[in-house]
Amino acid sequence: AQKVTQAQTEISVVEKEDVTLDCVYETRDTTYYLFWYKQPPSGELVFLIRRNSFDEQNEISGRYSWNFQKSTSSFNFTITASQVVDSAVYFCALSEAGAGEGNTPLVFGKGTRLSVIA
């Protein structure tokens, strides 16, 4: 069965520091999709990025970057020069391809609560 582990429960950093949120996943499929979502204090879940298992190219979007490594089954998320507005709970999620038997949409990790202190 698919599984997502976010070992860091809470992280606290000072503004302008870089921070990396770890995500390790387990899946039996060769085709799968990885996601990151942000849950700010207001409570909604905001989609950040999707990656498929055939695309290991790292991605950068502004201060956000993602490092996907199949060899270690990891999909880590780095925020550069963190800001107070980055304070939120961040979830990593996994989905196996196709609605076949046993496949489950979007299995989430337990989340990492990031606090950025001014």
Add this chain to the structure above:
Amino acid sequence: DAGVIQSPRHEVTEMGQEVTLRCKPISGHDYLFWYRQTMMRGLELLIYFNNNVPIDDSGMPEDRFSAKMPNASFSTLKIQPSEPRDSAVYFCASSLAFGETEAFFGQGTRLTVV
């Protein structure tokens, strides 16, 4: 599009009462998901629909929970009778396809059963 719309945003009810949560997915999305978020268990999938048909309800905790999708633009999650341990945030989400596209979430319904 206004995104996924859930109502109510907050619900406080007494134990034993019936609770109905509502969701309007994004137009054109074929998949609709109901998740529950608690501190202890995180985000759990309760049930999902494809083209209004329930596909997997193995996450529904008990027979007290039921979900329906009478048409492509509306779904309900009902708890009858409610219990204090049902207190959680319930999210509805929709997506174009299974797995390979992102799911868009509503703002959630915070349910408190006293």
